[in-house]
Amino acid sequence: MPARPDAPRWSARVDPAWSLEAWRAVAREALQRQVAPEQLDWLPGGESSLLDAPSVLHAPLPADAPARVPAVPRDFLELAATCLCHGEPQRLALLYRMLWRITHGQRGLLTNPADPDVLRAMALAQAVRRDSHKMKAFVRFREVPGEEDAFIAWFEPTHHILDRVAPFFARRFTGMRWAILTPARSVHWDGHALAFGPGGTQDQAPRADANEDLWRTYYASIFNPARLNTRMMQLEMPAKYWKHLPEAALLPTLVRDAGDRVQDMHDRAAQAPQRRIPERHIAVRGPATANGDDLDALRTAAAACRRCPLWEPATQTVFGEGPRDARVMLVGEQPGDAEDLSGHPFVGPAGQLLDRVLGELGIDRKALYLTNAVKHFRFERRGKRRIHSKAQVTHINACRPWLLSEIEHVRPAVIVCLGASAASAVFGAGFNLMEHHGRWHTLEDGTRGLATVHPAWVLRQPPGAAREDAYRLLRDDLANLARDGNLLDPAP
Numbered sequence: 001m002p003a004r005p006d007a008p009r010w011s012a013r014v015d016p017a018w019s020l021e022a023w024r025a026v027a028r029e030a031l032q033r034q035v036a037p038e039q040l041d042w043l044p045g046g047e048s049s050l051l052d053a054p055s056v057l058h059a060p061l062p063a064d065a066p067a068r069v070p071a072v073p074r075d076f077l078e079l080a081a082t083c084l085c086h087g088e089p090q091r092l093a094l095l096y097r098m099l100w101r102i103t104h105g106q107r108g109l110l111t112n113p114a115d116p117d118v119l120r121a122m123a124l125a126q127a128v129r130r131d132s133h134k135m136k137a138f139v140r141f142r143e144v145p146g147e148e149d150a151f152i153a154w155f156e157p158t159h160h161i162l163d164r165v166a167p168f169f170a171r172r173f174t175g176m177r178w179a180i181l182t183p184a185r186s187v188h189w190d191g192h193a194l195a196f197g198p199g200g201t202q203d204q205a206p207r208a209d210a211n212e213d214l215w216r217t218y219y220a221s222i223f224n225p226a227r228l229n230t231r232m233m234q235l236e237m238p239a240k241y242w243k244h245l246p247e248a249a250l251l252p253t254l255v256r257d258a259g260d261r262v263q264d265m266h267d268r269a270a271q272a273p274q275r276r277i278p279e280r281h282i283a284v285r286g287p288a289t290a291n292g293d294d295l296d297a298l299r300t301a302a303a304a305c306r307r308c309p310l311w312e313p314a315t316q317t318v319f320g321e322g323p324r325d326a327r328v329m330l331v332g333e334q335p336g337d338a339e340d341l342s343g344h345p346f347v348g349p350a351g352q353l354l355d356r357v358l359g360e361l362g363i364d365r366k367a368l369y370l371t372n373a374v375k376h377f378r379f380e381r382r383g384k385r386r387i388h389s390k391a392q393v394t395h396i397n398a399c400r401p402w403l404l405s406e407i408e409h410v411r412p413a414v415i416v417c418l419g420a421s422a423a424s425a426v427f428g429a430g431f432n433l434m435e436h437h438g439r440w441h442t443l444e445d446g447t448r449g450l451a452t453v454h455p456a457w458v459l460r461q462p463p464g465a466a467r468e469d470a471y472r473l474l475r476d477d478l479a480n481l482a483r484d485g486n487l488l489d490p491a492p
């Protein structure tokens with residue numbers, strides 16, 4: 001029912017304007033006092049003015065006011081929490097109008113997607129989600145000069161999303177000390193808690209650090225001119241974010257040269273031999289980084305990789321570990337749940353089974369460099385559980401530059417692939433694991449390669465004879481390493 005024309009006006013101030021708790025507290029008071037949407041001026045921020053209508057907190061409480069305002073659907077609260085982060089000043093009033101309608105006979109309001117209020121709220125929420133996604137993808141931390149393991153990023157979001165997105169960075173970069181500065185607000189993570197403060201300026205953040213060249217080299221190596229679609233690229237990476245990205249300086253040149261590079265690829269493809277699965281010589285294509293780049297810098301750069309969508313739901317990048325002069329590199333498929341949470345490869349049940357096999361063969365795990373073809377955990381949620389989901393070819397291809405760079409830096413004498421995904425990342429698509437497992441192959445650069453089953457595959461076999469057979473297969477294949485005692489000696 002609309003308010004009478006002579007009904008008094010009130011003001012409702014929300015501070016901070018993007019906070020669901022702050023908006024909800026005021027909206028609850030207004031509802032209880034039965035103040036209709038038309039009677040309210042919604043105002044963002046804490047500063048009041050003499051021209052404001054009196055606060056709704058001073059509106060009289062009707063004699064028949066309910067002791068509690070009715071509960072509202074959870075969907076509405078989730079939508080409101082997202083909408084409030086939008087910069088649109090009218091969102092506060094829009095949400096109260098929707099709340100009023102929901103509590104005055106239209107409880108199913110959100111199920112009507114043609115309703116103008118619902119449509120508007122959905123559009124605002126969508127814009128906030130998109131801005132949040134861009135922030136997760138385009139924040140670039142730069143090392144603070146003279147401080148160990150401290151990083152600052154400058155970012156200019158379109159909406160009030162810092163509070164919403166900061167927990168994502170806390171989960172992703174738990175072990176680092178970092179701050180994100182935006183014009184309106186800043187956040188600082190000390191390794192334990194997030195602290196929010198006033199906004200900053202771009203010159204308070206380092207402009208560049210030692211990883212900048214690494215990023216650019218990496219980006220140039222993964223840029224595929226044959227897949228260039230400038231319209232999609234500008235949609236996914238709008239020019240307003242370019243100033244945050246070290247790799248953006250490369251884009252004009254890469255785009256300009258794309259046609260020539262595609263022609264060059266065609267010419268080379270025409271000359272290349274067409275055998276799909278070479279028997280003995282298998283190509284390893286060029287690494288992601290220039291020779292001489294440090295493995296730690298590579299690890300830092302990979303921590304911020306957004307090359308494929310797997311980074312977003314995962315906790316962190318799980319990069320390889322082990323001696324940088326290891327003679328044997330073990331490559332698995334991807335991190336599992338335990339690896340994703342700990343940040344270390346092969347620490348979950350499959351890693352423990354691998355330890356058992358290595359122990360039986362007398363191979364010291366500490367002498368090996370352990371890594372994965374894909375550096376982020378791919379999973380499906382089932383209730384509270386995260387169930388491993390096989391990495392796809394697109395993920396393996398996207399992540400291959402990291403693996404190739406690890407190979408380039410460690411220069412192992414032997415690469416052992418655990419599972420079909422790792423084998424296809426190293427030996428190329430079409431490698432038949434069950435046909436070729438346990439046999440030595442020689443890569444193009446002389447590195448020897450061996451493929452066997454993944455320990456997780458062993459664990460997936462039914463208990464009893466099938467699992468014991470699978471275990472034996474893995475152990476017998478890895479026994480090739482133990483047989484070649486020189487491999488496990490320190491590098492000459």
Ligand code: SF4
Pocket residue numbers: 302305306307308309310311317374375376395398399400402
């Ligand atoms: S899986 Fe690999 S390519 Fe994909 S985001 Fe993670 S590190 Fe980058």
